[in-house]
Amino acid sequence: MSEQTATYGFMEPQSPPKTARKPFFKLLFGDLLSATLSAVTVLLLLALIPAFNWAVLDAHWTVRSPSDCQSGGACWAFIGAKARLILFGLYPPSEQWRAVLVILLIVGMILVSLSPKLWNARLLAVWGVAVGAMLILMGGGVAGLPPVPTSKWGGLPVTLMLAVLSLGLAFPLAVLLALGRRGRLPIPRAVSIFTIELVRGLPLVGLLFVAAILLPLLLPPGWTIDKLGRTLAALTIFAAAYLAEVIRGGLQGLDEGQIEAAEALGIPYWKMIWHIVLPQAIQNVIPPLTNTAIVMVKNTSLVLIVGVFDMLSAARSATTDPAWPAPSTEAYLFVASIYFVICFGIAIYSRYLERGVAARTHG
Amino acid sequence: MISALWYSARVRAWAAQIALLAGLGLFLWMIVGNTVENLTARGIRTGFDYLWRPARFPISESIIRYDASDSFLWAYVAGLANTLWLSLLSIVFATILGLFVCLARLSHHPVLSYMTGVYVTVLRNVPLIVQLLFWYAIATSVFPAPRAALNPLPGLFLSIRGVYAPALIVEPGGWFFLIASAALFIVALAVGLWSARRARSFGAPILLAALAFWAATNVVLYVALGRPLKLEMPELNGLNFSGGTNLSPEFAAIIIGLTIYTSAFIGEIIRGGIEAIDKGQWEGARALGLSERVVMFKVILPQALRIIVPPMTSQYLSTVKNTTLAVAVGYPELGLVVNTVINQTGQAIESILIMLCVFLSISLSVSLFMNWYNARVALVVR
Numbered sequence: 001m002s003e004q005t006a007t008y009g010f011m012e013p014q015s016p017p018k019t020a021r022k023p024f025f026k027l028l029f030g031d032l033l034s035a036t037l038s039a040v041t042v043l044l045l046l047a048l049i050p051a052f053n054w055a056v057l058d059a060h061w062t063v064r065s066p067s068d069c070q071s072g073g074a075c076w077a078f079i080g081a082k083a084r085l086i087l088f089g090l091y092p093p094s095e096q097w098r099a100v101l102v103i104l105l106i107v108g109m110i111l112v113s114l115s116p117k118l119w120n121a122r123l124l125a126v127w128g129v130a131v132g133a134m135l136i137l138m139g140g141g142v143a144g145l146p147p148v149p150t151s152k153w154g155g156l157p158v159t160l161m162l163a164v165l166s167l168g169l170a171f172p173l174a175v176l177l178a179l180g181r182r183g184r185l186p187i188p189r190a191v192s193i194f195t196i197e198l199v200r201g202l203p204l205v206g207l208l209f210v211a212a213i214l215l216p217l218l219l220p221p222g223w224t225i226d227k228l229g230r231t232l233a234a235l236t237i238f239a240a241a242y243l244a245e246v247i248r249g250g251l252q253g254l255d256e257g258q259i260e261a262a263e264a265l266g267i268p269y270w271k272m273i274w275h276i277v278l279p280q281a282i283q284n285v286i287p288p289l290t291n292t293a294i295v296m297v298k299n300t301s302l303v304l305i306v307g308v309f310d311m312l313s314a315a316r317s318a319t320t321d322p323a324w325p326a327p328s329t330e331a332y333l334f335v336a337s338i339y340f341v342i343c344f345g346i347a348i349y350s351r352y353l354e355r356g357v358a359a360r361t362h363g
Numbered sequence: 364m365i366s367a368l369w370y371s372a373r374v375r376a377w378a379a380q381i382a383l384l385a386g387l388g389l390f391l392w393m394i395v396g397n398t399v400e401n402l403t404a405r406g407i408r409t410g411f412d413y414l415w416r417p418a419r420f421p422i423s424e425s426i427i428r429y430d431a432s433d434s435f436l437w438a439y440v441a442g443l444a445n446t447l448w449l450s451l452l453s454i455v456f457a458t459i460l461g462l463f464v465c466l467a468r469l470s471h472h473p474v475l476s477y478m479t480g481v482y483v484t485v486l487r488n489v490p491l492i493v494q495l496l497f498w499y500a501i502a503t504s505v506f507p508a509p510r511a512a513l514n515p516l517p518g519l520f521l522s523i524r525g526v527y528a529p530a531l532i533v534e535p536g537g538w539f540f541l542i543a544s545a546a547l548f549i550v551a552l553a554v555g556l557w558s559a560r561r562a563r564s565f566g567a568p569i570l571l572a573a574l575a576f577w578a579a580t581n582v583v584l585y586v587a588l589g590r591p592l593k594l595e596m597p598e599l600n601g602l603n604f605s606g607g608t609n610l611s612p613e614f615a616a617i618i619i620g621l622t623i624y625t626s627a628f629i630g631e632i633i634r635g636g637i638e639a640i641d642k643g644q645w646e647g648a649r650a651l652g653l654s655e656r657v658v659m660f661k662v663i664l665p666q667a668l669r670i671i672v673p674p675m676t677s678q679y680l681s682t683v684k685n686t687t688l689a690v691a692v693g694y695p696e697l698g699l700v701v702n703t704v705i706n707q708t709g710q711a712i713e714s715i716l717i718m719l720c721v722f723l724s725i726s727l728s729v730s731l732f733m734n735w736y737n738a739r740v741a742l743v744v745r
Contacts, residue, residue: 041475041478201726202719206715210719329501329504329505332493340488344488
């Protein structure tokens with residue numbers, strides 16, 4: 001027995017065995033299982049051929065008149081003809097540059113904010129100014145810009161603004177809810193738990209119904225918030241409840257000693273939260289936070305149900321043009337690709353952030 | 364004295380809490396006041412007595428019997444039944460498909476695993492409502508007329524008028540057969556599990572024997588009752604199909620859309636659970652000389668399930684909530700019924716309250732079950 005232990009003791013640490021790279025043919029058809037899987041794959045790819053034919057080979061890219069799209073393949077010319085309606089909705093064409101500017105402003109601000117090194121109070125202030133500028137640009141009525149009522153807003157700017165504003169407004173609310181739920185005071189805790197569980201138990205469609213139909217009944221007579229504002233409120237509350245649970249996860253992962261040390265040093269509560277608790281808590285939950293951001297971008301499309309003219313509603317109304325034969329599939333594919341670019345972009349960014357966190361904590 | 368009170372953390376905390384409570388109370392009181400004022404100004408009567416009046420609007424399809432002379436209450440019930448039916452079907456289908464997605468993703472086959480990766484990424488990054496509208500557009504414009512219907516599986520036809528599938532015809536004695544079969548199944552499973560637990564090493568064979576016994580009795584009973592169940596295949600008669608069951612394009616679009624969307628999430632949840640198991644567990648179990656099957660079912664899966672079940676439940680729960688998106692394509696689930704009732708009667712507060720209560724009770728009962736399950740499977744640390 002002791003001899004055996006001794007042998008183990010003298011074993012040299014070995015380098016991991018070299019994994020032989022199988023030749024490609026053997027990888028695909030080497031044994032029964034992989035051959036079966038290859039057959040399945042081939043069948044799946046064969047099933048995609050009609051879709052490929054429809055989308056590329058038989059497709060109409062440019063047409064002289066809508067009726068040229070009658071036969072077979074996809075009618076991408078429809079997207080070209082309706083891009084303006086899908087992207088900008090009913091926004092007055094003469095003022096369209098303002099909507100374009102809003103999109104550029106949002107994209108630019110997001111690009112500027114990508115690097116975590118720039119996250120500070122000044123960036124927050126710049127965001128505040130930018131959001132104000134967006135609202136003025138879209139709404140007009142000052143500095144010689146003709147006013148455009150929110151009922152004329154539509155398309156991609158509305159989708160982007162709903163996503164950015166709902167997340168931005170929800171974040172501070174979510175922090176308060178999470179702190180309340182984690183805190184020692186019974187009343188804030190009860191209020192937070194009630195709010196979070198209530199909102200998370202409901203489908204967003206239900207909340208949007210509340211905002212669109214019920215909210216006008218709850219406000220004092222004479223007060224009116226337009227539909228866009230009400231749906232934004234519903235999206236904000238929804239996002240706040242989900243973000244609060246994510247942030248609570250971060251708070252739970254925080255070492256208790258951090259708070260005890262801060263209290264022992266006599267640091268006031270809110271300073272401790274701002275400088276010690278939140279930075280660490282949020283860093284721990286970056287992947288689920290970006291996940292919630294993706295979910296919220298996708299959720300903005302639900303405003304279609306209560307009749308807000310976002311990109312999806314604009315696409316749907318574009319398909320009702322009787323001049324074009326049944327172009328819905330193409331329109332939805334176009335909208336889907338825009339959502340995909342945004343959401344997948346956030347997912348890639350999340351991976352980049354995670355690598356940064358990993359490098360700082362382990363490197 | 365005063366300054367001692369002013370600087371006391373406890374007094375401050377309580378003062379802040381009382382202020383919060385008072386603020387909330389004032390807020391609620393104002394909202395109730397506003398609502399009452401608005402309702403009287405618009406002449407809307409409140410109360411739930413409208414529930415017993417006849418609804419007088421049609422519901423295009425319903426899995427329980429409903430017609431326009433039924434009450435509003437029954438209209439809600441019909442909507443809820445549709446919601447639950449949609450949820451059940453899409454959860455079952457999505458779980459099966461999700462399992463395949465996970466297996467394909469985990470397979471070492473480079474092309475298949477890459478393709479599944481693309482499938483998952485695309486589906487997860489496009490809003491469900493866009494996908495539903497897309498499938499609805501396919502079902503109403505790309506599917507061919509009934510005469511040229513697509514026939515991907517025997518007895519299943521896809522056409523612009525909807526999906527036709529075989530129908531299960533229950534003849535006299537059929538119900539008796541179904542109930543007896545279900546009862547026998549429960550007995551066989553209970554006896555099988557009980558004796559399997561008693562005789563550990565022969566567990567699986569005993570369970571299999573019990574199920575085989577159940578299957579054999581089923582065959583005997585089925586023949587003895589004169590074959591009381593039949594599958595009726597849809598057949599093309601002239602311009603349309605006769606026989607079989609017809610699923611409307613709306614229903615087909617939602618089932619396809621929800622199933623495919625959810626399968627991407629479920630596939631990732633299962634994969635996450637299996638990949639989270641430490642490699643040492645596989646190696647340790649194999650080093651002990653356990654067979655691959657025992658390694659999978661006795662070592663890996665029990666641990667993976669502990670990780671998989673919580674996100675899976677919340678995925679199921681969000682699938683139930685996601686069925687409300689069926690409003691967008693016009694399938695009459697609870698949300699659409701509520702919307703119709705509001706348009707017909709103006710009873711917005713009551714209708715929305717009913718909808719919120721239904722979803723809250725579903726969510727709460729599922730999370731209670733979750734807590735119970737988590738407590739049951741949690742690691743017992745000794």
